[in-house]
Each structure stands twice: as structure tokens, then as C-alpha cells.
Amino acid sequence: MKKVFIIHGFQGRPNTNWFPWLMEELSKEKIYACALPMPTPYEPVKREWVEIMNFIIKEPDEEVFLVGHSLGVLAILLYLQTLNIKSKIGGAVLVSGPITKIEKEDHNLVNNFMSQDFDFNYLKSVCQNFTIIHGDNDPDVPFSDALYLKEKLGANLISIKDGGHLNGLAGFYKLPAALEAVTAMM
Numbered sequence: 001m002k003k004v005f006i007i008h009g010f011q012g013r014p015n016t017n018w019f020p021w022l023m024e025e026l027s028k029e030k031i032y033a034c035a036l037p038m039p040t041p042y043e044p045v046k047r048e049w050v051e052i053m054n055f056i057i058k059e060p061d062e063e064v065f066l067v068g069h070s071l072g073v074l075a076i077l078l079y080l081q082t083l084n085i086k087s088k089i090g091g092a093v094l095v096s097g098p099i100t101k102i103e104k105e106d107h108n109l110v111n112n113f114m115s116q117d118f119d120f121n122y123l124k125s126v127c128q129n130f131t132i133i134h135g136d137n138d139p140d141v142p143f144s145d146a147l148y149l150k151e152k153l154g155a156n157l158i159s160i161k162d163g164g165h166l167n168g169l170a171g172f173y174k175l176p177a178a179l180e181a182v183t184a185m186m
Contacts, residue, residue, distance in 0.1 A: 009070025073097025091129030091185035130155035135163025
């Protein structure tokens with residue numbers, strides 16, 4: 001059975017932004033979808049976020065797909081690095097994900113998620129399908145981060161014109177590009 005796990009970002013919740021819409025659209029296709037409630041979203045600890053993903057996903061396989069927004073993208077990358085080399089997931093959709101330090105005063109906790117280098121070859125060995133979706137005018141995460149991830153992961157890149165951070169504050173309560181990306185991987 002195909003399963004989609006959605007990982008929210010910093011100060012996020014599972015029932016915000018376009019996550020409920022995506023879950024509903026996937027359920028219409030008889031695909032299990034769940035937005036995970038990540039612990040302490042206002043003071044995230046990367047170890048805790050990865051532990052909850054390991055606990056809920058349990059046995060990752062090619063029927064598992066991950067969708068992350070903002071800090072959820074980093075959580076997905078960290079999670080993938082914990083997988084056994086024999087594990088393979090079906091794919092990951094990375095939306096508005098930072099990969100460089102964010103130059104905002106209140107984002108030190110987000111920057112702490114970036115305190116380790118990613119082994120991109122390893123990430124590609126446990127997840128062969130990546131799509132990156134990014135607003136071309138994101139005020140929080142520069143578009144260059146999306147270009148960097150595209151190059152390092154060999155990912156597809158979808159640029160959303162005037163998308164901002166692709167969250168509710170930017171008016172995104174639906175994100176058809178995410179639905180199309182995850183279903184294309186299946």
C-alpha cells in the first residue's frame with residue numbers, strides 16, 4: 001500500500017497550509033496520507049524529529065513517499081541518512097527547503113538542523129526520486145537553495161511564480177505541483 005508522510009516546517013502544524021488539501025486529494029486516489037505532528041515545532045530538535053519519523057514510518061520501502069515543507073525538508077534529509085543502505089523509499093517532494101543558514105534573528109533553531117553535512121550520494125542511494133518545489137520569490141529561503149538541492153540530488157525542480165514560501169501566509173492552501181510530483185513518482 002502506498003503511503004505518503006507529510007512533514008511540516010518550523011512553527012508548523014499538520015493541519016495548516018496545503019497539507020489537509022494534499023491528504024484529501026491523495027485519499028480520493030485510495031492512497032494513505034498522513035501529516036506528522038512533529039515535536040516542539042517552536043523549538044525543534046533534529047534528533048527528536050528524526051526519531052518520530054523512524055517511529056511512525058517503521059519499515060520504509062518503495063511504497064513510502066515523503067513530502068516536506070521548509071524545515072520538514074531538512075528533517076527528511078536527516079531521516080534518510082539514518083536509513084539502512086538496503087532501505088529504499090519511493091521518493092521525496094521537497095518544498096521550500098533551506099540548505100544554507102537563514103539570516104533571520106529568530107531562525108537559529110532552523111539553522112541548527114543544518115549543523116551537519118549531508119551525504120548526497122547516500123541520500124540518492126536510499127531515495128532515487130526527488131522533486132523540489134520552490135517559490136521564485138521566497139522571502140525566507142533563497143531560490144539558490146533549490147538550485148543547489150536540484151544539482152546535488154539530481155532532482156526535478158518546479159519553480160512557482162510569486163509563490164513566496166509556499167505556505168498559508170503566501171495564500172497556498174492547495175499545492176497542485178506537490179500532488180502531481182508525488183503521484184508521478186508512484
